[in-house]
Amino acid sequence: MSDDHTHVQEFFTARAADWDARFPDDGPAYAAAVADLGLREGDRVLDAGCGTGRALPPLRAAVGPSGVVVGADLTPAMLEAAVRAGRDREGQLLLADVAELPLRSESLDAVFGAGLIAHLPEPGRNLRELARVVRPGGTLALFHPIGRAALAARQGRRITPEDLRAEPNLRPLLAGSGWRMTSYVDEDARFLALAVREG
Numbered sequence: 001m002s003d004d005h006t007h008v009q010e011f012f013t014a015r016a017a018d019w020d021a022r023f024p025d026d027g028p029a030y031a032a033a034v035a036d037l038g039l040r041e042g043d044r045v046l047d048a049g050c051g052t053g054r055a056l057p058p059l060r061a062a063v064g065p066s067g068v069v070v071g072a073d074l075t076p077a078m079l080e081a082a083v084r085a086g087r088d089r090e091g092q093l094l095l096a097d098v099a100e101l102p103l104r105s106e107s108l109d110a111v112f113g114a115g116l117i118a119h120l121p122e123p124g125r126n127l128r129e130l131a132r133v134v135r136p137g138g139t140l141a142l143f144h145p146i147g148r149a150a151l152a153a154r155q156g157r158r159i160t161p162e163d164l165r166a167e168p169n170l171r172p173l174l175a176g177s178g179w180r181m182t183s184y185v186d187e188d189a190r191f192l193a194l195a196v197r198e199g
Contacts, residue, residue: 026054029145033192034058034112036183037141043109044068048098048130049116051078053087059112060090070103072096099126106135114143117164124177131178136199140179142170144191151191165191 034055039045039062047055050071059069069091073079079093087093096102099122111130120126130140144151148166152159164170170193171181179195 026145029190030055030114030143031058033114033141033143033190034062036192036194037062037110037112037139039063039067039110042066044107045070045110045112046101046103046108046130046133047071047091048111048113049073049119050082050093051075051114052085053079053082053090053093055112055114056082056087056090068092068108070094070108072098072101074098099129101129101133103133105132108134108138110134110139110141112141112143114145117142117170123164123173127174127177127179131197134197136197138197140174140195140197142191142193142195147186147188147191149186150188165193167193 035058039059041064043063044067045059045063047053047059047070050056050073053071056069056071060067063069071082071087071091072094074095074097076095079095082088082093094102098116098120111134113130117123134140146154148159148163159166162169164173165186167184167186170184174181174195178198180198181193181195183192183194185192
């Protein structure tokens with residue numbers, strides 16, 4: 001495991017137990033972002049970097065009982081917190097790295113990634129792996145329940161021009177990774193970039 005992975009695991013392991021309690025009001029923002037993903041009954045969707053699985057209930061509601069919901073995360077403690085919260089009933093949880101997903105190519109209709117992009121050690125390569133598992137025409141949502149400026153303020157830092165989530169950086173990053181950005185919202189109340197898997 002690379003140092004990047006070790007750092008991510010250490011960061012989230014230390015925060016897993018009280019993660020949901022720290023952000024108790026994010027549920028409606030998750031539900032709204034999932035709605036914007038445009039899922040249909042019976043779709044197959046991955047929550048990449050699912051953490052405690054907060055997106056799994058709205059994802060399951062969107063795809064219905066005939067759909068497939070998979071949550072993948074690198075940090076065992078986050079998946080354990082998801083199980084304690086009962087979210088394993090909404091989908092299958094996988095201990096997996098988004099850089100090497102144990103999923104067949106073109107086996108999914110969509111990927112949801114909350115707070116994901118900032119934690120990817122090799123964003124271009126990792127986004128290509130997400131594209132690999134999604135069928136052509138499938139969708140990707142990169143989401144955060146607050147926008148870039150609000151998040152930076154919460155963390156006591158400033159937004160830099162190098163921020164991967166800035167539209168001038170994210171659009172070409174996605175394009176080089178098999179995705180075409182279709183919408184971009186960066187407001188205090190949420191960040192949501194949607195993209196379609198190129199065929």
